[in-house]
Amino acid sequence: FVLPHTRGSSHGQTRIIRKAYEQDFYTQMMDECYKLWSQLEREAGVTLYRHYNSGFSVGAAGMYLRMDGEQNQTVIWKTFYDQGSLWNLVSVQLGRITKPFQIALGKISLGVFDGVSALDDVTFRNCSMPPAVKECPAHTHFHCAESKACVEQMQRCDLTDDCGDASDEQGCSPELQCSFEHGLCSWKQEQSGGDVFDWTLIQGPTPTLNTGPWKDHTLGTSAGHYLYIESSGPQEFKDSAVLLSRAFRPTVHRGGRKHCVFRFHYHMFGSHVFCLGVFMRTASSGRGHMLWVRYGDQGNLWHRKTLYLTSARPFQIVIEGTVGDDFNGDIAIDDLSFLDCEPHHGDLPDANTTTPSVTTPPPTVRPHVCPDGQFACGSLRECVPDSNVCDFSLDCSDGSDELYCVRERCDFEGGDTCGWQSNDSSLVSTHAFRWSPVQGESIHDGEQSHRPINDHTTGGPEGWYMCADSSNGGYGQTSDLQTPVMTSNGPQCTLVFWYHMSGFTVGSLQVLLKYGNSTHEVWSQSGNQGNKWRRGEMFIGIANNFQ
Incomplete structure (x- = not known):
């Protein structure tokens, strides 16, 4: 047998389970072994571990979550057959569990004496609750009522007990939350023909092996509910299922703008997972504009995503799951919640609605x-x-x-471009290479470091900035952002701006002055400038009728 993992030598200790024996006394010994095992786990205070599953007839091993007062145990990890003569690192996501629980390991052996399963270096990480403190930062954190811990404001009303006393989940509007434990809440399946099939409400693992979650996110057990798309037949490649939120009031008012936040958890595990996208629409049909998208296998984990929503009109959120090219492509969502969003009591207008003519007196x-x-x-x-x-x-x-x-100062907050215009906005499609106001990290998986996660104004992901996304462009293609004609300015006129250019294939950024049909360059920068905001400054001086 190979050397233990901890010390890498014959002096280390390893747990080994061999094949199941038919004799009764071996079966009786197993009870004693598990008692010793549990005692050692308590003493060690130990879900990160390494396992060894090797041999011609090694069979299978699994890890289970046992909850007080529940008969059924939840599968949280499994391995099948020979995994090679080496140690394999495994990370198991437990999540927030509000009841007393135990972790159990089970082993199924085949009838031939040729196989060994072993476990070593078990560690629990980030499993303690936040510590109690006297006070919290007022604007960014919430002070828990009984535990006196600090949790971020964005963790309030998100269907997860982050405080440990559930005070961060008290006083929340049920209209703005859905754990799917009692159905779809205010969410609805697309019924107007905009998709091919529906999301499915389920408990426990999805029917297909090696894809989909084994448990929900809310309860963290197989008793919890969540929604998923089934990628097996009769679904075909690129078939989609669409889920619609209720309508919400505009977030931009004459008195100013406010933040409206959407949080959700998603699970994308399987070798043929394709795509999950979130959109915002202001009409009663169509997808609207994309807020976020993920492609491919993201691991056997529940991931959390926070989106900051801004709209000058009533809107709703659209979640679209798309099937991959084989059956190992299940996608799941759970614990959908809104914070500081106001329900809109009414329907969104039709996409082709035109403003009726009004006779002016x-x-x-x-x-x-x-x-x-x-x-x-x-x-x-x-x-x-x-x-x-x-x-x-x-x-x-x-x-x-x-x-x-163009305004004297522009921070692009709320998507307001302050008079700056893309001169080709009416000639190109939505997904072409063009300047547009955006928030947060890149929606293109694998390119998160190419686009700033935080804007320069607020220093957070809720802030806005103008971005030309080269993922939609070709080599040598240009996109212009320009002001209206400015008639005159003072002798000390200077343009100051902050720019972000990150990525190995980033092109160039130029500032030009345009007088009628004549244009000349006054500032430029090319190539990768690192993943940070940099200051740019350009002296203009006295100028008339220019852009």
Whole structure:
């Protein structure tokens, strides 16, 4: 037998289980062995471990979760047949378990005496509750009522007891949460023909081996419920299932904007997992625009994702699971929750809805007209020279001379581009290489470090910035972001901005001044500049009628 894992020598200790014997006294000995095993685990305070499963007829081994008061045990890990003459590292996700529990290891041997299963270096990681403290940072954390621990505000009302006393889950609106323990809650299956099949509500493991979760995320046992898409027949490659949230009120108001957050857990395990996407739509049909997507096998784990939502119109969230090219492609979701989002009591408009024409009553006062060379302000009988329009100064009393101009300062928060325009926005498709306001990390798996996770303004993933995503472009392709024409500016005019250029194949960023049909470069940067924001500055000076 090979050397133990811990010391790598014959002096280390290893647990070994050999084949099951027919004699009664061997069976009786196993009870004593398990008692000793449990005693050692308690003393060690030990779900990370290494296993060894080798031999022609080694059979199978499995790890199980046993809960107080429940007869059925939950499978949390399994291995089958010969895994080679080496130690294999295994990580098992337990999650938040609110009841007393035990971990048990089971072994099934074949009838031939040729196989060994072994276990070594068992460790529990991140299993303790947060410590008690006197006070928490008021704006970013929640102070638990009884445990006195600090948890992040984003962990409130997310269907997980992070405090240990469940105080972070008290006072939450059931309209904004769904654990699927009592059905779909306010979520609905797509019924308008926008998908091929439906999400399935299930307990325990999915029917197909080596794909899908063995347990839900809410309870962490096979008794819990979750939704999944079945990738076996009759489903075919790229068939999709769509789940719809209830409608929500706009997050951008005249009085300002607020954060609305969507949290969910997803499980994508299997050699033929294809795609899970989350969209936001403001019409009653279609997908809307993509917020996030993942492709391929993400491991036998539940992953958490937080999305910050911003919309000037009523909206709903669309979750789409897409089938891969074989049966090992089940995808699951659980514990969907919204924070600081307000339900919209009404239906979203149809996608092809047009604004009805309104007959304007004849004005009681004749609209004012300004002489040539002057701009008519929104306020009655007020005119300013054309040269005062878009000059970074509010010359009209109502500020209308700067209404359709680029603003003096822009942080792009809420997706507001402040007058900056993509000059090809009407000519290219949604997924073409173009500038657009975005949040957080790249939606393209494997390219998370190419795009900033945090914006420069807020320093967090909820912040917005403009991004040209090269995943949608080809070599040498360009995309322009430009201002409207600015009539004039002062002698010390300077453009200051922050830029982020990360990735081995990143191209170049240029700043140009445009006078009519004439354009010349005044600043540029090329190549990978590292995964951080850098400051750019460019002196403009006196200029007239330029972009």
